[in-house]
Amino acid sequence: MSTVTPTDTTATSGGAASWVDDRLHASGGLSKLLKKVFPDHWSFMLGEVALYSFIILLLSGTYLTLWFKPSMTEVIYNGSYMPLKGIKMSEAYASTLDISFDVRAGLLMRQIHHWAALFFLAAMSVHLMRVFFTGAFRKPREMNWVIGTVLLTLGILEGFAGYSLPDDLLSGTGLRIAQGIMQAIPLVGTYLAMFLFGGEFPGNDFISRLYSVHILLIPGILLALVTVHLIMVFYQKHTQFPGAGRTESNVVGFRLYPIYMAKAGGFFFIVFGVTTLISALVAINPIWLYGPYTPSQVTAGSQPDWYMGWLDGAVRIMPNWETNVLGHTISWNLLVPALVIPGIMFTSMGLYPWIEAWVSGDKREHNLLDRPRNAATRTSLGAMALSFYMMLWFSGDNDIIATAFHLSINQITLALRVLIFVVPPVVFIITKRICLGLQRKDRETLLHGYESGQVLRLPHGEFIEIHKPVSLEEKAVLMGKADIAPLPAPLAIDANGVANPKAKAGAIRTRMSAWFYADNVAAPTALELAEAEEHALHGASHGEISSH
Amino acid sequence: MAISRRHPAALFAVLFVALGTTGAAYAAVSTGTAPQAAATSSTQVDEGKQLFLEGCSSCHGVAAQGSSDGPSLIGVGAAAVDFQVGSGRMPLAGPAIQAVDKPPVYTEEEIASLAAYVASLGAGPAIPSDEMVDTSNADLVLGGELFRTNCSQCHNVAGRGGALSNGRWAPNLMAADPKEIYEAMITGPQNMPVFSDKTITPEEKKDIIRYIEELQKSENPGGADLGRFGPVTEGVFIFIVGLGILIVISVWIGAKAR
Ligand code: HEM
Numbered sequence: 001m002s003t004v005t006p007t008d009t010t011a012t013s014g015g016a017a018s019w020v021d022d023r024l025h026a027s028g029g030l031s032k033l034l035k036k037v038f039p040d041h042w043s044f045m046l047g048e049v050a051l052y053s054f055i056i057l058l059l060s061g062t063y064l065t066l067w068f069k070p071s072m073t074e075v076i077y078n079g080s081y082m083p084l085k086g087i088k089m090s091e092a093y094a095s096t097l098d099i100s101f102d103v104r105a106g107l108l109m110r111q112i113h114h115w116a117a118l119f120f121l122a123a124m125s126v127h128l129m130r131v132f133f134t135g136a137f138r139k140p141r142e143m144n145w146v147i148g149t150v151l152l153t154l155g156i157l158e159g160f161a162g163y164s165l166p167d168d169l170l171s172g173t174g175l176r177i178a179q180g181i182m183q184a185i186p187l188v189g190t191y192l193a194m195f196l197f198g199g200e201f202p203g204n205d206f207i208s209r210l211y212s213v214h215i216l217l218i219p220g221i222l223l224a225l226v227t228v229h230l231i232m233v234f235y236q237k238h239t240q241f242p243g244a245g246r247t248e249s250n251v252v253g254f255r256l257y258p259i260y261m262a263k264a265g266g267f268f269f270i271v272f273g274v275t276t277l278i279s280a281l282v283a284i285n286p287i288w289l290y291g292p293y294t295p296s297q298v299t300a301g302s303q304p305d306w307y308m309g310w311l312d313g314a315v316r317i318m319p320n321w322e323t324n325v326l327g328h329t330i331s332w333n334l335l336v337p338a339l340v341i342p343g344i345m346f347t348s349m350g351l352y353p354w355i356e357a358w359v360s361g362d363k364r365e366h367n368l369l370d371r372p373r374n375a376a377t378r379t380s381l382g383a384m385a386l387s388f389y390m391m392l393w394f395s396g397d398n399d400i401i402a403t404a405f406h407l408s409i410n411q412i413t414l415a416l417r418v419l420i421f422v423v424p425p426v427v428f429i430i431t432k433r434i435c436l437g438l439q440r441k442d443r444e445t446l447l448h449g450y451e452s453g454q455v456l457r458l459p460h461g462e463f464i465e466i467h468k469p470v471s472l473e474e475k476a477v478l479m480g481k482a483d484i485a486p487l488p489a490p491l492a493i494d495a496n497g498v499a500n501p502k503a504k505a506g507a508i509r510t511r512m513s514a515w516f517y518a519d520n521v522a523a524p525t526a527l528e529l530a531e532a533e534e535h536a537l538h539g540a541s542h543g544e545i546s547s548h
Numbered sequence: 549m550a551i552s553r554r555h556p557a558a559l560f561a562v563l564f565v566a567l568g569t570t571g572a573a574y575a576a577v578s579t580g581t582a583p584q585a586a587a588t589s590s591t592q593v594d595e596g597k598q599l600f601l602e603g604c605s606s607c608h609g610v611a612a613q614g615s616s617d618g619p620s621l622i623g624v625g626a627a628a629v630d631f632q633v634g635s636g637r638m639p640l641a642g643p644a645i646q647a648v649d650k651p652p653v654y655t656e657e658e659i660a661s662l663a664a665y666v667a668s669l670g671a672g673p674a675i676p677s678d679e680m681v682d683t684s685n686a687d688l689v690l691g692g693e694l695f696r697t698n699c700s701q702c703h704n705v706a707g708r709g710g711a712l713s714n715g716r717w718a719p720n721l722m723a724a725d726p727k728e729i730y731e732a733m734i735t736g737p738q739n740m741p742v743f744s745d746k747t748i749t750p751e752e753k754k755d756i757i758r759y760i761e762e763l764q765k766s767e768n769p770g771g772a773d774l775g776r777f778g779p780v781t782e783g784v785f786i787f788i789v790g791l792g793i794l795i796v797i798s799v800w801i802g803a804k805a806r
Contacts (some may be wrong), residue, residue: 002670005654038557042795042798042799042801043798045795045798045801046795046798047792049791049794057704082688082689083688083689083692083759083762084692085689086689086690087689087692100769100770101769107769107770111770111771115786115790118782118783118786118790119696119786119790119791122786122790123794126791167630169696169705170778170779178558221684249801263801267797268796269800270794270797271794274646274790274793274794274797275790278789278790279771280771281771281772282770282771282772282774282785283768283769283770283771283772283774284770284781284782285769285775285779286706286769286770286773288769289705289706289763289776290705291692291693291696291705294697296697297696297697297700297701298700298701299696299700299701299704299710300700300701300702300703300704300709300710300711300718301704301708301777301778301780302778303778304778305779305782305783306779306780306782306783306786306787307782309780309783317777398711399710399711400711400777400778400781402711402715402717403710403711403717404719404777406715407715408645408712408713408714408715409711409712409715410713410714410715411715427683450635491655531737
């Protein structure tokens with residue numbers, strides 16, 4: 001492991017860089033790049049999983065394009081899947097059946113493509129949580145957080161587009177709902193839906209349009225954004241957790257070349273391997289069971305892929321409210337869950353770095369991560385948002401839950417309508433308690449060492465537990481807690497005796513800031529630490545003893 | 549009140565049991581003289597009546613006319629009894645949202661007797677013969693189309709069952725045998741509609757059964773099917789198993805680095 005400050009260029013970077021540099025005279029550029037240092041922590045691999053699944057999606061998707069026919073032209077199926085032989089269906093569905101049953105490795109590729117899509121979005125979501133809970137979105141990385149939000153949104157849309165392509169019963173049911181949501185947009189909805197679908201649902205144009213979006217438009221934007229995302233990580237350098245020798249202005253970890261590249265390359269193959277293994281062993285989206293889409297058919301247990309589940313759940317949990325205004329129906333039952341709630345969720349997610357910076361008044365750059373417990377309010381807010389999301393997701397699975405556990409679907413929906421308002425605040429409070437408890441424990445550990453589990457009997461008969469001092473490494477981790485004090489109240493009258501016009505907004509901000517930071521358990525000061533050490537050296541007096 | 553309502557019924561029951569026993573005894577004695585076929589069937593009816601009085605009349609009424617605890621069975625036909633009792637749904641253990649499948653309480657002979665008795669009360673769908681549920685020449689493809697059009701909205705495309713409103717459900721069809729499927733279609737238990745021979749012809753019923761048999765084989769070209777519950781289980785799987793494996797590997801790589 002090597003410690004390199006960002007300005008360090010003395011170390012040699014190995015043959016490859018100089019080989020290229022010698023020829024391209026790109027001196028500095030490439031060798032600097034290869035000397036970049038990356039810190040190491042398992043949670044930093046989540047972004048990589050997302051990246052590698054994206055690459056797998058590009059590769060497997062390209063294979064699928066060789067046989068997939070994005071056409072609504074009616075054909076009679078004549079492939080080798082007996083139960084559908086002779087049935088009329090769209091070319092899109094027929095070609096997906098062909099990929100599944102008559103193209104060499106086609107089914108495996110379809111399954112790889114679909115499992116990788118689930119992986120991509122799962123890894124991206126968990127990566128996002130890592131970034132949020134560690135405060136990695138703070139200055140100077142706010143823009144990369146925004147890019148991440150856009151990537152997630154586009155990833156969800158891309159997945160939905162792909163899921164809709166095969167034109168099976170599930171695809172069609174999903175598209176039907178999407179069309180309903182479009183139509184619910186006031187004023188323009190009906191026209192928008194007509195325009196996009198090229199007429200009435202399902203129409204003949206939509207699949208081919210969706211195809212261009214799925215294989216060209218969104219992947220193109222995703223690729224561009226992923227590139228920018230990575231360049232920014234390189235340029236701004238990776239954050240790291242607090243620890244021995246780690247500061248705001250250095251990065252401790254591995255050189256990009258050769259160690260990190262070897263590790264990353266190896267990890268790519270691991271991700272590819274795990275995806276392929278799952279795809280070879282576990283079926284996903286058996287479209288042949290669903291049959292071709294026909295508006296007259298439905299199936300119990302129609303579900304979108306997991307990443308759309310919360311949206312479907314929002315629609316299911318919403319009471320059936322509609323108002324009639326001047327002969328136009330406003331469908332609150334679709335507008336609110338499918339457009340308003342997601343709009344609020346994604347906007348507040350994108351803006352979160354600025355919201356927190358405003359509340360804290362913290363304008364510093366942060367290259368050291370927060371341990372989640374040390375930012376108790378942020379962590380609790382995140383847990384609260386997550387529980388809200390989970391409630392929506394459960395609502396989307398209400399029929400599956402009802403079937404699996406023999407419950408009443410109506411009661412589940414009713415319960416969730418209450419729980420969605422009750423659970424998130426409770427989760428907030430509990431998470432905060434846990435975080436503050438951990439903060440207190442950390443403070444204790446720093447001041448008095450950790451409990452060794454060894455019990456000692458003193459000469460006068462009292463039992464005490466031996467406390468051992470923390471190791472240097474652990475101490476560095478614990479001392480990495482950066483406290484932020486609540487903002488002082490703004491002055492109502494400034495120094496010149498003039499009334500401060502911003503006092504009112506300032507008061508809100510102060511209150512927010514107090515709410516955000518007031519409960520924080522301050523890390524011990526240098527003085528307190530010194531005293532504690534002194535105390536330890538002079539042996540036990542109040543039922544504590546220290547041994548080295 | 550329940551007590552005042554039940555009393556007369558119990559009285560009648562005692563009466564019918566007494567009468568039934570006498571009748572059965574008479575039938576048993578007189579077998580020698582009556583023509584064979586008619587005799588068996590009339591014994592069967594009597595036996596059925598007997599069993600009915602003992603096990604079913606408390607809810608369905610002593611003359612199967614129905615009560616507040618169970619519907620009238622006049623005209624439901626032998627098929628309904630064979631389905632309900634054969635699948636263990638009846639006799640109902642107690643008030644429930646929906647009767648559940650359980651091992652049948654009665655033997656096949658007893659079920660036949662019960663069916664014969666109920667059939668004797670009024671015309672209704674008969675138990676399908678073996679020939680009627682013989683699917684060897686059925687059309688699998690048409691069966692699939694019919695299944696997806698008529699059945700999958702409740703029973704799911706893979707026949708794995710689904711939730712209906714208010715805690716009711718359409719059961720998983722993986723263990724249903726051909727006769728049971730046929731009877732379910734012609735009798736329409738609970739929330740299930742009746743599929744008369746006009747809506748779905750007997751030939752088409754065979755096709756549907758053929759398709760369900762195909763689903764029951766559960767052949768999965770794609771690998772393990774995760775219960776065929778659809779995208780929800782797939783999502784849970786990717787988080788727990790997929791990401792789980794990769795995170796364990798990541799932690800392991802991280803630990804190796806130190
Ligand atoms: C982030 C990127 C992507 C995601 C999340 C994604 C997701 C999906 C999903 C969920 C399906 C349905 C698969 C099924 O079960 O049948 C699908 C189908 C498809 N995708 Fe993608 N995809 C992505 C990128 C691509 C790319 C880059 C291409 C082409 C270059 C592509 C080509 C296709 C094709 C041709 C199909 C239809 C064939 C089939 O359904 O078997 N995809 N995609």
